[in-house]
Structures are given as C-alpha cells and as structure tokens.
Amino acid sequence: xxxxxxxxxxxxxxxxxxxxxxxxxxxxxxxxxxxxxxxxxxxxxxxxxxxxxxxxxxxxxxxxxxxxxxxxxxxxxxxxxxxxxxxxxxxxxxxxxxxxxxxxxxxxx
Amino acid sequence: xxxxxxxxxxxxxxxxxxxxxxxxxxxxxxxxxxxxxxxxxxxxxxxxxxxxxxxxxxxxxxxxxxxxxxxxxxxxxxxxxxxxxxxxxxxxxxxxxxxxxxxxxxxxxxxxxxxxxxxxxxxxxxxxxxxxxxxxxxxxxxxxxxxxxxxxxxxxxxxxxxxxxxxxxxxxxxxxxxxxxxxxxxxxxxxxxxxxxxxxxxxxxxxxxxxxxxxxxxxxxxxxxxxxxxxxxxxxxxxxxxxxxxxxxxxxxxxxxxxxxxxxxxxxxxxxxxxxxxxxxxxxxxxxxxxxxxx
Numbered sequence: 001x002x003x004x005x006x007x008x009x010x011x012x013x014x015x016x017x018x019x020x021x022x023x024x025x026x027x028x029x030x031x032x033x034x035x036x037x038x039x040x041x042x043x044x045x046x047x048x049x050x051x052x053x054x055x056x057x058x059x060x061x062x063x064x065x066x067x068x069x070x071x072x073x074x075x076x077x078x079x080x081x082x083x084x085x086x087x088x089x090x091x092x093x094x095x096x097x098x099x100x101x102x103x104x105x106x107x108x109x
Numbered sequence: 110x111x112x113x114x115x116x117x118x119x120x121x122x123x124x125x126x127x128x129x130x131x132x133x134x135x136x137x138x139x140x141x142x143x144x145x146x147x148x149x150x151x152x153x154x155x156x157x158x159x160x161x162x163x164x165x166x167x168x169x170x171x172x173x174x175x176x177x178x179x180x181x182x183x184x185x186x187x188x189x190x191x192x193x194x195x196x197x198x199x200x201x202x203x204x205x206x207x208x209x210x211x212x213x214x215x216x217x218x219x220x221x222x223x224x225x226x227x228x229x230x231x232x233x234x235x236x237x238x239x240x241x242x243x244x245x246x247x248x249x250x251x252x253x254x255x256x257x258x259x260x261x262x263x264x265x266x267x268x269x270x271x272x273x274x275x276x277x278x279x280x281x282x283x284x285x286x287x288x289x290x291x292x293x294x295x296x297x298x299x300x301x302x303x304x305x306x307x308x309x310x311x312x313x314x315x316x317x318x319x320x321x322x323x324x325x326x327x328x329x330x331x332x333x334x335x336x337x338x339x340x341x342x343x344x345x346x347x348x349x350x351x352x353x354x355x356x357x358x359x360x361x362x363x364x365x366x367x368x369x370x371x372x373x374x375x376x377x378x379x380x381x382x383x384x385x386x387x388x389x390x391x392x393x394x395x396x397x398x399x400x401x402x403x404x
Contacts, residue, residue, distance in 0.1 A: 004217065004316040004317045005316070005317065005318060005319035006315060006319060006320070006351075006355075007316075008316060008349070009349065009351060010349065010350050014166075014350075018348070033116075035114070036145030051158075073125040074283045074284075074310070075283050075284045077331040078254075078255070078282060078283060079255065079284055081252050082252050082254065082256065082284070083252050083253055083255065083256045083397065084256075085256065086228055086256065086259070086260075088222050088223055088224045088226075088260070089188075089221055089222060089223040089224070090223070090224060091186045091223055091224075091225070092190045092221055092225070092226075092254070093221065095187055095221070096250075096252070097249065097250040097251040097252055097253050098252065099251045099252060100251075100252055101252040107353050
C-alpha cells in the first residue's frame with residue numbers, strides 16, 4: 001500500500017497498544033455471528049448470497065495486499081460486495097439495498 | 110472551544126435535545142439537504158410543505174440554540190423514479206431558491222440506478238445550472254454505491270458548464286473517494302454507527318488522501334445516526350494523535366470553503382429569529398418562535 005499523505009502520529013506499536021482490545025472484540029463478534037449461523041443452519045453459505053459474500057470477504061482479511069497492489073483489504077471487500085455491472089436498471093425493483101450484490105445468483109435462503 | 114459545521118444533517122427528523130447537544134459541542138451551522146421521509150410523499154403539495162418547513166420553520170428552531178440553518182432543495186433520489194411527480198416538484202422549486210437560507214440543489218443523485226432516476230438526476234443538474242446553484246449529491250447505499258458513484262461522475266463530466274469545485278458528491282467510502290477527488294469534486298464522509306464510515310475509517314482516509322476537498326458530516330436523520338457524530342470524529346482524531354489545527358481545518362475550515370461559494374452562507378450574521386435579528390416578525394412568526402422556545 002502507498003504511504004499516506006498525512007503520516008500517522010502513532011507508531012505501529014502504539015496503534016496496537018491503543019486499538020488492540022476493541023478490535024479483538026470486533027473479531028469475536030464476527031466469530032460469534034458465524035457460530036450462531038452454524039448452530040441454526042450451516043448450509044446458508046450455499047443458499048444465501050449475503051452469507052456467501054460474508055465468508056468470501058473473511059478470506060480477504062488474511063491476504064495481505066501484494067507490493068504494488070492498489071486495493072487495500074477494505075477496498076477489496078467493498079468491491080466484492082458491490083454491483084459490478086454498468087448498465088442502468090430498466091425500472092425500479094426495490095428501493096432498499098441488501099449490503100451485498102448477488103454475483104452467484106443464489107438469492108436469499 | 111471546538112467549532113464545527115455539520116454540512117449534512119436532517120434536522121426535521123431530530124428533536125430539540127439534539128440541537129442542544131450540537132450547540133454544546135460547538136456546532137455553529139448545519140446545512141440540511143431535502144431527503145426521503147422514509148415513505149413516499151403523495152403529491153407535489155407534500156414537497157412544497159416540506160420545502161416551507163426547511164426554509165421557514167427549521168432556521169427559526171435552530172436559531173434558538175445559536176445555530177445557523179441552511180437548506181438544499183430537490184426531489185430526493187428515492188422518489189426519482191416517478192417522472193411525472195419529479196417534473197411537477199422541479200417546476201415548484203425555483204421560487205424557493207430566492208430564500209436567504211437556500212444554498213442550492215440537493216441531495217440529488219441515484220438510489221438503485223434506474224433509467225428514470227438518471228433522467229430525474231439530469232433534470233436537477235440542469236435546474237441547478239440554470240439558476241447558478243451549488244449542487245449536493247447523494248450516492249447510493251452499500252452494494253449500489255460503486256456503480257452509482259461511477260454513473261454520477263460520468264454524467265457530471267459530460268457537462269462543460271459544471272464547475273466541479275461547486276459540487277459535493279457525498280457519502281464517499283474507500284472504494285469511491287478516489288473517483289470523486291480525481292475529477293475535481295468535493296466529497297463527504299458520512300459518520301454512521303452501522304453503515305457508511307466510522308470515525309476511525311474516516312481518519313484513515315484523511316491520512317491516505319490528505320484533507321483537501323473532503324468534509325465529514327453526521328447525516329443524522331430518522332435512522333441509526335448521531336447528531337454529534339462530528340465531535341465524536343474530532344475526539345477520535347485527538348485519540349489518534351492529530352493536532353487541533355488539522356482537526357479544525359477538517360470540521361470547520363473545509364465546510365466553510367465549500368459552502369462559502371454561496372454568498373448566502375454567511376456565519377457572521379446572527380441566526381435568523383434570534384433577539385439580535387432586527388427583522389420585524391409577523392404574528393405567526395412570533396407564535397412559531399414562542400412555540401420553539403417553549404419546547
């Protein structure tokens with residue numbers, strides 16, 4: 001990733017000291033959400049595009065962007081969840097957004 | 110004392126307690142784009158009443174707490190599919206543009222990126238150009254944001270007459286911010302508790318891209334949102350180790366630089382409806398002010 005325009009006032013060690021606990025908590029919240037889904041219906045990943053997108057996004061968390069890779073983890077997850085098409089819809093289907101694009105045509109369980 | 114301008118706040122959906130919270134945390138002005146009420150309005154008359162609310166009642170309510178209130182007018186993207194309604198509402202907007210607190214056309218944009226939404230968006234852009242107004246633009250939510258932002262930027266760059274520095278393309282996130290900035294537009298980061306951007310991610314974007322042409326705002330409305338999201342952002346900036354001058358530039362200097370392109374955006378004047386304003390009030394105005402104060 002390119003270095004920032006405004007340098008971080010904190011060192012890497014200081015960022016860990018300051019933010020580790022709250023991000024550890026966020027990690028456990030995600031783990032608990034997945035465990036909850038497994039307890040109720042472990043097959044959702046094959047039947048609900050939102051769960052499929054969520055699982056695929058988690059894989060991106062651990063893959064560090066290569067040198068020269070323009071997209072950060074956040075951007076890669078955002079693009080994974082985004083509608084990649086370019087043509088406008090002919091008419092409105094629904095007003096609301098669901099959080100992920102159904103690129104697998106799975107629908108909602 | 111911290112000071113800030115919340116460039117995007119739907120105060121018609123908020124209580125007077127929220128104005129108090131904002132005033133106590135240093136808010137000197139809000140700008141309120143016209144938006145979706147959470148349900149579709151049934152007629153152009155409904156929009157006209159809403160515009161009266163935004164341009165008459167709300168500035169008086171804000172003034173009780175020493176906050177300047179400005180507005181943007183439009184038919185919002187969530188109702189842009191109805192072309193007949195859009196045409197009628199657009200026909201009624203110009204007379205409201207004369208109001209001393211109306212800064213421009215907004216928040217226009219796209220929701221699900223349909224052909225009708227695009228036609229309504231273009232109509233609004235042309236109205237703004239015809240009346241030499243600033244433009245404030247909503248970008249779609251979640252999975253629709255990238256496609257919608259790309260489409261909006263492509264449309265705007267077709268117009269030779271548009272000055273990008275007079276256009277704010279709001280609700281940017283990491284994957285859309287570069288598209289907006291590279292084309293010379295202003296952008297906004299919306300500080301929401303569940304969607305859009307957290308204070309921490311907003312700070313990351315400032316560290317990566319700098320502070321030029323980027324604002325932060327609460328976009329507080331009837332959904333999960335915080336009227337004091339901007340001071341929460343300032344607190345997160347201090348926690349990250351950034352200095353007061355940098356924070357002041359983002360939360361006060363930047364919105365003033367964008368909004369100040371309208372001659373109506375003048376923070377030196379007292380808020381409308383305060384004792385310092387020497388304008389005579391009609392009986393109905395006095396009742397409104399009394400009602401607001403009593404609340």
